[in-house]
Amino acid sequence: MSAGAHRDGFVSPLATWFAGPAAVTRFRRARLGRAPVVLPPRNPDWRQLAPDFAGAVAMAASGLPFQIADDRRYDRSADPRRLRRALASGGTVFLPQVHQALPRLMRLMVALRVALLGPRLDECSFLFLVEGRGRTGMGLHHDGAVDAFWLQLEGRRTVTTGPPVPGTRQDIDEGRIGRGWKTRDLEPGSLFYMRPYTPHRVLCHGRSLALSLTWKLRNRPLAGSRAAAALTSWDVAAGRAEPIPRASGDRLWTQVPVVAGPVDRKRGDFPLWLPGGVLRLPSSAWPVASRLATMPNLSRNALPRAAQPLLDLGILGPRDLPLRIVPMKPRALDGWRFA
Secondary structure, eight states, rough: OOOTTOOOOOEOOOGTTTTSHHHHHHHHHHTTSSSEEEESSSSGGGGSSSHHHHHHHHHHHTTOEEEEEEEEEEESSGGGGGHHHHHHHHEEEEETTTGGHHHHHHHHHHIIIIIIIIOOOEEEEEEEEEOOSSSSSSSSBOEEEEEEEEEESSSEEEEOOOOOOOOOOOOGGGGGOHHHHHHHEEOOEEEEEOOTOOOEEEOOOOOOEEEEEEEOSSSSSSOOOHHHHHHOOOOOOOEEEEEEEOOOSSSSEEEEEOOOOOTTTTTTEEEETTEEEEEEGGGGHHHHHHOTTTEEEEEGGGGOGGGHHHHHHTTTESSSOOEEEEEOOOOGGGGGGOO
16 A cells, blocks of 8 residues: 555545645645645655656657746747757756646646645646756746645755745845745655745756646635536646556546535435536445545445446546647647747
């Protein structure tokens, strides 16, 4: 049983960093919206979220949108001929909205959304590639009114953070670094959280591959069916799975995000929200369906016969999500419109 697995066989995508629901609750109450914090990995599952550095370079060169940042200058052309030259010179290459091509990353974003953040605005992802030369690509800056989670995939980065600076320009004079600032090393597998308006500077002294995930707070939180519909958003492009995972004989994976509503005692069923709509299932399936909101995988033995509709509908399946999707229409990806 992997670290963070429940005794009944359910394993959340968050189990790599949180020991269980109680740990998630403690983080939400004590850390979210407060000071930056680094969570070390508890198991190696984070290695399966995205391709390695060479694979990420190949993704960018294949026609996906990417940008180059070098000394606060930005190249948004996504010209593959400039890619390797930018990396060789120590520039920062990043793929915006990369979750549209990485279903397992989208699954992690769903888990963070459901367990910690709630239905937010402007859900964004970035995959950063750097052949570090000990200098910054973006300089000291803040990301605005967003909560951010970073995941270090390969190599190491050093991040320096200071007190929040709401109401200031996003690019900041490095002369402001001083008392109250802290420098942290981000090791492979570490999950780093920053509250809104946190100024930060990143240095890479070698090769680094990392993810940044951000969410903007809603002025008016959603509730009821609107919240359930937002929590089940699944923003993955249509395309070809690469590679197709092998089928398992003893585990099942949640294939799409779902949110189970309350059981209607008179009707003997309950609403189940999933991307693009809502179904009604018999109440006998509710004990399992109500635990699938963070898209866990589970032991096949943990699935009672009464939950068979979840298999019949394809909500649970014997294959993990693919590592990546080769989009049918790469020019339609949101990253091209990202400024």
